[in-house]
Amino acid sequence: MFLFQYGTEIIVHSGEHLILVIISLAIAISIGLPVGIFITRQPKLAAPILGLANAIQTIPSLAIFGFLISVPFLGGIGKIPAIVALTLYALLPIIRNTYIGINSINPAIKEAGIGMGMTDQQLLLQVEIPLALPVILAGVRVATVISVGIATIAAAVGGGGLGVFIFRGISTVNNELILAGAVPAAVIALSADFGLGLLEKNLTKQIANKGKFNQQIGIVLGIITLIIAGLIAFNYQQVPAKIIIGSKNFTEQVILGELLAQHIENHTKLKVDRRFNLGGTFIAHEAVKAGKIAGYVEYTGTSFTTILKEKPISDPESVYKKVKEYYDQKLKLAVMKPLGFENTFAMIIREEDAKKWQIKSLSEAGKYSPQMKAGFGYEFLEREDGYPGLSKTYNLKFANIKQMELGLMY
The missing domain is CATH 1.10.3720.10 (MetI-like)
Incomplete structure (x- = not known):
C-alpha cells in the first residue's frame, strides 16, 4: 500500500x-x-x-x-x-x-x-x-x-x-x-x-x-x-513553475504553505512550485529576502522578536503595524493582511503525571517542574517571549531541558 x-x-x-x-x-x-x-x-x-x-x-x-x-x-x-x-x-x-x-x-x-x-x-x-x-x-x-x-x-x-x-x-x-x-x-x-x-x-x-x-x-x-x-x-519533464511558495520545517507551516499554494492555483493561472520544510525562520526569511521564493506564512510575533530584534509586547495590532513598516521600508518586502488566526503555544505533559500531581494549568505545573524533564524547539528556547519569558512568569524550573526537533518531541 x-x-x-x-x-x-x-x-x-x-x-x-x-x-x-x-x-x-x-x-x-x-x-x-x-x-x-x-x-x-x-x-x-x-x-x-x-x-x-x-x-x-x-x-x-x-x-x-x-x-x-x-x-x-x-x-x-x-x-x-x-x-x-x-x-x-x-x-x-x-x-x-x-x-x-x-x-x-x-x-x-x-x-x-x-x-x-x-x-x-x-x-x-x-x-x-x-x-x-x-x-x-x-x-x-x-x-x-x-x-x-x-x-x-x-x-x-x-x-x-x-x-x-x-x-x-x-x-x-x-x-x-x-x-x-x-x-x-x-x-x-x-x-x-x-x-x-x-x-x-x-x-x-x-x-x-x-x-x-x-x-x-x-x-x-x-x-x-x-x-x-x-x-x-x-x-525536469514537469512544466516549469511560475511562482515558488515556501514553508518552515514543522507540520503547521507545511499545512499553511499548502493552503497558500492551493489558494494561488485555484484563483490564478499560476503554477506553484512548493518548497516546504525550508528549515527554521532564518532560512525561510533569507530565501524570500533573496528572491528565491515568492513568499511563505510568517508569524508577526516571530518577525517582531527574531527579525526586528525588538522586546516582546502583547498588543497584536501594534506588533503587526511595526513589522509591516519595517518590512516595507528596510527589507522592501510586502507583509500581507493577517490570516485571522492566533498561534498559541501549550505545554503538553503525560496524562498520568497530570493526574498524579493534579495539574490543570501552567501555574500549578511550576511547583512540580523540578521533577520534570522538558523538550522544546530551538527557536522557542532562544526567543525572549518563548521559554525565558514563560519560565519567569510561571516559575518553571525543569530538572533538565532538551533542545529537540519539533517532530520528535511527541
Missing part, C-alpha cells in the same frame, strides 16, 4: 538525489584531483590546503546550507547551493587521497622514470596517477558515501532528494516516510560504494594495459554522462 502511494515520489526523489550526488562528485573530482597533484609539487602548501578542506568538513551541514542562501550567484535555495555544499564536503577525501597516493609511490620508481627522460607531465600521467589510482579511488568512494548522506539535508533548502521524505516523516511522526527516505539513500550509498570498489579492482588490474585502461575510462565517463543526462531529463 505504501509503495503504491509513494512509489512514484520515491523514484523522482531518488533521481533528484542521484543528480545532486553525481554532479557534486564530478565537480569535486575536477577540483580535488588537480589540487591534490598541485600540493605534491608544492609541499609547503599541503598543510594549509588540507587544513582548510578539513575545516570545511567539520562545519555542520545545515550551517553551510543556511550560509549559502545569501551568497550571490551560487547561493539561494534549490539544487545549486546544495551542489555547492556537497562539493565542498567531498573535496577533503579526494584531495587527501590524491596527495597521499602520489607521495606513497616508491621514489626509486620516479627516479627511474626521470632517468628514462620523462618530463614531469609524462611522469605524472604514465607513472604516478596509474600507481596512485587505487588510493585516489578509495578517496572517491569515501566522498561518495559522505555526499549521499549529506544530500538528505539538501531538502532543508529546497534542494529536493530523499531528505524530503525524512523531514516530512519527522514533522508528522511517520516512520514509514522516514524509512522511505533513509532506505533508498542507504541503498544508493552501498550500491555506489560496491560499484566503485569493483571499478577500483578492475582498473587496477588493467593499468599495465594502457590502451585498455584508457578505453575503460572512456566507457565509464560515457556511462556517467548518460546517467546524468537521463536523470536531468526525467527530473
